[in-house]
Amino acid sequence: MNCVLEVNCVKAFGKAIHALSRIGEDLWLLALRSVNSAHSAYACFVFSPMFFQHYSLGSNQDQGSEIIHCKLAMKSVLPLFRSLTSIERNVERCQITINTTSDRVKIMFICKHGLTKTHNLHFQESESLQAEFAADLCPNILKAPARLFSDMVIHFPLSQEEITLSTTPHRVSLRNYYEEGNDHLKFMYTEMSLHPDEFEHFQVGVESDITFCLKELRGFLAFAESHCLPVSVLFGAAGKPVCFFIEDMFLEATVVLATLPASDNRSPSHSPRCGEAVAPATTPQDVPAETEMIMSSKGSPIFQPPFPSLHYLESLVPEEDVASGAATPASSQICSLLFKALSSEQDDNLGAAHLSVLACYSDTEEAVEGETRRSASF
């Protein structure tokens, strides 16, 4: 695989890597992705072939269009893109080549005055990394310019780990999250509210309070802001993952974060809650239909990007290893698709509503054919 980027794109590429470096220690190349060690945060930046000056898949040895998923250590890649200002000053073009025979990725910067910097990095071939997120089942969708979100999070100190986003049909508020038992006197409590009118798109199917990690999101918001792109936030009830999404003509980026389940004294398992959270939403408010309507009326390519989409499941496919003890078959499917991993903490017969694994290696889901297969091909 071989691609060439011109300087402004190299900067964007570099910024994407900076954003991803806040999430995990490894970088999956080609469709830059990263996941944190707890598997509770996943980010993916996909660049369309148009982003590149030159883009070709398929190796020189004519191995066919084998898709290579290469995993690099973030600490090998980040230093190459660390100083974006010096890249802007010196770099004319960047060429990235993946050589499967030698297990090396060659990143070559063609700089001014004829100088070239070539870096050959080891990579590991690994399974593709993909988070599953049933976007069309999300009852709540917010969309606003990145600036709005940046302005909201700027009020929280950099050390703030988690924040809670509360949504009602009339109001969106963001506050910091602290665990019970912390000394409240030493703590600064911040909360801000926004009116639905502040958002480009405001849809609240289910009132919810979701708590997620802010740190992992900051890099992504910085990227979105630098590209002046609107950010879409898709989420449901507490415990279900939240997805932040941006796109333009050349790229698409997603961050999926796990959210804390609502208080533990509620029920011993999450599956019934998932079911409850989703099922009531569908019937009274007819959310999926509304979602459909929004999708097509806006004509927005949110769920149908111009180039093969990757991470949204277009249809629910029955999961073979769904546990039998779930409340309703539909809800358990949803849960198992969202939280695929096996959990040691939950009861096995209730399926997996384990927050700690959100993104799993997609080759373990051979059962999920069709769209997912196609979508994993980028």
Next chain:
Amino acid sequence: MPLSTQSQADDEQYVLVASLDNARNLSNILKAITFKDHAIFNATPNGLKVTVEDSKCLQANAFIQADIFQEFTIREDVVGFQVNLTVLLDCLNIFGGSIVPGLSTALRMCYKGYGYPLTLFLEEGGVVTVCKINTQEPEELIDFEFCSANVTNKVILLSESLREPFSELDTTSEVLEITMSPDQPYFRLSTFGNSGNAHYDYPKDSEMMELFRCTTTQTNRYKMSLLKPSTKALALSSKVSVRTDSRGFLSLQYLVRNDCGQVCFVEYYCCPDEEVE
């Protein structure tokens, strides 16, 4: 200036007297070779040479010609002594390192000879400080036997093109490999670190390449720990000449312009890393 009011009689006891209106013209260049505590000073009527060595494999020299000094008097053919370079730099910067326009530290450096300390008279804004630094017997310097006749490859590059690569060099690599060749890749710096290798290529016709004279293809490796300190000299310089001889010994010569626009030289000699051979 108080320093200049010293009587003639005092001067006669010194074998070396060197004065500078701006001590920074000396301290800046010495910073380019301060990677070890001790330095050997060698003064001749031509000027001052300060040398620092490391592990018998690396030698760095700073040359400050006599005409850079406002006063340079030497009563013997050669005057040599060894001092603690870190202490000397601290004294030269005794009035603080901040650069205030118009205000500079004046220096008068005096040495009475073998067994006597090096005396520094420093003045700024009317305040005079006298520092006496103990001297030691100078150690014998390595002669790298690097002569122009044996030089096989030589390039002169503008320092600005090397600064960034040098500062970015992968420090997990134990060696820095330098390839010089009349054919591709012409001039290449390579590192071999934990994540992989990196190459920095400079074509012979680049605007950054002021001179390119390579006769044979040579690839030599040098310990990264020895060459990394040269980054300081690179930062101060405007041009650098890179030469290798038939044995693979490396000579780096940096052209440094001081605050007054005068030219000084800093030179690094390095042996190749023997494990490769």
